[in-house]
């Protein structure tokens with residue numbers, strides 16, 4: 001009886017890294033040990049193997065492992081030579097890193113609104129933002145659609161607007177690696193893509209990591225040079241400004257093991273998300289996946305009427321159920337980003353007051369999910 005009470009009250013993890021470790025721990029420990037034995041901590045053979053596997057998984061010609069999702073975005077902008085006077089279009093509703101890399105290279109982020117159903121970039125707002133940028137004397141160069149909360153962006157509409165303005169498309173698949181748009185996986189859409197292997201992302205390592213994807217053969221040597229301090233053909237010749245952008249061999253070894261079960265985990269996430277949708281659709285606005293898109297459910301995010309979100313978070317916290325708000329402040333209202341141009345972003349602004357994310361991971365069992373659902377229904381009754 002005591003144990004029953006305990007399980008009803010025990011805190012639930014928001015993202016359960018430990019359950020996956022229970023499944024894969026021995027394999028990962030062996031893979032890491034092998035790297036420790038080899039002492040090839042930088043550019044070991046596991047990095048090359050992982051890159052081949054990632055490219056195959058995404059359906060891209062090339063994958064380059066790197067130090068983080070943020071660095072992956074930056075490496076692409078650097079390799080394209082984006083700089084002062086250039087406009088880079090970013091959603092107003094995203095994690096800050098999408099836009100952060102733009103001032104790194106001296107370019108100007110320009111914010112674009114999102115769609116009320118999928119929370120992904122709105123192509124009509126992108127079109128307006130291009131006009132805003134031009135009116136300020138900027139040269140429109142790149143758009144960074146984000147696969148927010150795991151769902152592939154509306155690439156048909158974004159590619160059409162991008163083509164009409166000659167923009168390069170850089171997919172930010174940090175949350176949506178493994179998702180697809182009309183049968184094409186993120187990483188294989190647009191001119192180049194970036195993803196993150198931060199532990200809480202759908203495919204995470206045991207520290208920081210990321211990858212760049214592209215079908216552009218000519219871009220690959222430039223990306224590799226940027227990743228290693230702008231090295232030339234000779235390692236000690238520097239031909240451009242670069243960075244320390246490599247992925248550690250140990251992290252590559254961890255990712256090889258995790259990638260092997262990633263399809264299975266994506267299927268589990270899909271099943272869990274559908275179950276949440278079925279059990280919650282009558283009490284809140286549940287997430288919508290657009291026709292032609294799939295999601296890896298980096299977050300399971302519901303939407304509530306204004307004023308109801310924070311009381312729900314408080315009530316769930318009392319029941320031992322963690323929640324998170326992604327995001328409380330739209331990018332164009334952030335203290336450091338408010339100086340940059342933006343289209344009007346009323347949808348992003350409303351979402352910041354109305355969204356809340358519930359526990360979501362591939363190992364969420366039905367009993368725990370039932371407990372979460374019951375608590376949400378009680379709080380919203």
Ligand SMILES: *Cc1c(COP(=O)(O)O)cnc(C)c1O
Pocket residue numbers: 068069070071094095097098146172174175195196197198208209210
């Ligand atoms: C996590 C994230 C990033 C950055 O990835 P890091 O590996 O943490 O640098 C970029 N964009 C989005 C949308 C993200 O969610």
